[in-house]
Amino acid sequence: MTPLQLEGLKRKLETSQKDLCASLQNLGSIPVKRTPDLTDAADPAGKRDIAMWSLDSNSVRLKLVKQALSRATDGTYGCCLNCDEQISLTRLAALPHAILCVTCPQEEDLGRNLNFPKEAMSV
Numbered sequence: 001m002t003p004l005q006l007e008g009l010k011r012k013l014e015t016s017q018k019d020l021c022a023s024l025q026n027l028g029s030i031p032v033k034r035t036p037d038l039t040d041a042a043d044p045a046g047k048r049d050i051a052m053w054s055l056d057s058n059s060v061r062l063k064l065v066k067q068a069l070s071r072a073t074d075g076t077y078g079c080c081l082n083c084d085e086q087i088s089l090t091r092l093a094a095l096p097h098a099i100l101c102v103t104c105p106q107e108e109d110l111g112r113n114l115n116f117p118k119e120a121m122s123v
């Protein structure tokens, strides 16, 4: 990976970080309507469920983006956390916060024992 490619990916990560932070702040303002009518309550509950799912998903993604930016700073960005192989530029371009190469997630799906640090996956 050239320094120019790394800079491009860092810019993508920084943009993602800003977008995710903004998205998470917006979710904090979702109104919770109290109503005695259960039919009226169904819709706000559905919106809350979607908001909570989105909050979880965006929180995980934000954590991965922050970790990727940290790895870009310490020089380990782009290395698979499981096998230490270089993650392909194609994969990083599509998923700049990727922590595993294209082979390792497939191994994880099969339930094989991976040896990457547990804190990397505790997101």
Ligand SMILES: [Zn+2]
Binding pocket: 080, 081, 082, 083, 084, 085, 100, 101, 102, 103, 104
């Ligand atoms: Zn790997």
